[in-house]
Amino acid sequence: xxxxxxxxxxxxxxxxxxxxxxxxxxxxxxxxxxxxxxxxxxxxxxxxxxxxxxxxxxxxxxxxxxxxxxxxxxxxxxxxxxxxxxxxxxxxxxxxxxxxxxxxxxxxxxxxx
Amino acid sequence: xxxxxxxxxxxxxxxxxxxxxxxxxxxxxxxxxxxxxxxxxxxxxxxxxxxxxxxxxxxxxxxxxxxxxxxxxxxxxxxxxxxxxxxxxxxxxxxxxxxxxxxxxxxxxx
Numbered sequence: 291x292x293x294x295x296x297x298x299x300x301x302x303x304x305x306x307x308x309x310x311x312x313x314x315x316x317x318x319x320x321x322x323x324x325x326x327x328x329x330x331x332x333x334x335x336x337x338x339x340x341x342x343x344x345x346x347x348x349x350x351x352x353x354x355x356x357x358x359x360x361x362x363x364x365x366x367x368x369x370x371x372x373x374x375x376x377x378x379x380x381x382x383x384x385x386x387x388x389x390x391x392x393x394x395x396x397x398x399x400x401x402x403x
Numbered sequence: 404x405x406x407x408x409x410x411x412x413x414x415x416x417x418x419x420x421x422x423x424x425x426x427x428x429x430x431x432x433x434x435x436x437x438x439x440x441x442x443x444x445x446x447x448x449x450x451x452x453x454x455x456x457x458x459x460x461x462x463x464x465x466x467x468x469x470x471x472x473x474x475x476x477x478x479x480x481x482x483x484x485x486x487x488x489x490x491x492x493x494x495x496x497x498x499x500x501x502x503x504x505x506x507x508x509x510x511x512x513x
Contacts, residue, residue, distance in 0.1 A: 294446075321499070332490070332503035332504050332505055333447070333501070333503040334503075335501075338499060338500070348500065349500075378444070380446050380447070382447075390437055390452065390494060390496065390497070390498060391449045392447075392501055394446025394447050395446050396446055397446050399444075
């Protein structure tokens with residue numbers, strides 16, 4: 291069963307702690323993305339990766355970090371430097387550079403207490 | 404990428420056709436129109452895309468005006484499960500970034 295998985299669905303952390311959100315895909319897609327969504331708002335791009343061992347900052351990268359050591363995995367770390375980390379985080383992947391259809395995971399809702 | 408404008412909300416009766424408009428008056432000749440939707444607390448789902456011809460798939464139809472300044476997404480027989488936020492996006496083929504605006508919140512009423 292192909293798709294994108296994100297875990298966990300709900301995550302709670304104390305302020306000042308780093309937290310890593312998981313994103314895995316078995317679609318053999320080259321590109322992967324992380325978006326953030328705040329209540330009532332559209333999605334904003336945090337980081338993206340077009341190929342293994344390479345990634346670029348999106349519009350709101352400050353306070354976040356990523357790695358792309360494997361094609362199928364693109365974890366996102368929310369660091370203590372992120373001022374307002376509570377949000378809904380969405381991971382997506384795309385087959386290749388000529389396609390614009392992105393496939394999204396179910397999301398992780400992070401709450402920082 | 405061209406800016407798109409959508410109404411913030413719409414209502415439609417179950418079983419009727421839902422017609423969602425999108426204005427993209429500054430779209431360039433090789434920018435595509437993409438539609439996604441997001442059901443509450445889920446990830447967005449790709450629906451359909453087109454360049455200048457009308458397109459249809461199992462989910463919806465996309466009607467693009469001849470001047471390409473606007474388009475309409477049509478859900479032919481709306482069901483309660485079509486209640487979602489619908490996003491219209493204009494972008495170049497191969498563009499890395501999807502820019503999601505506020506979209507249209509479509510409510511299907513029984």
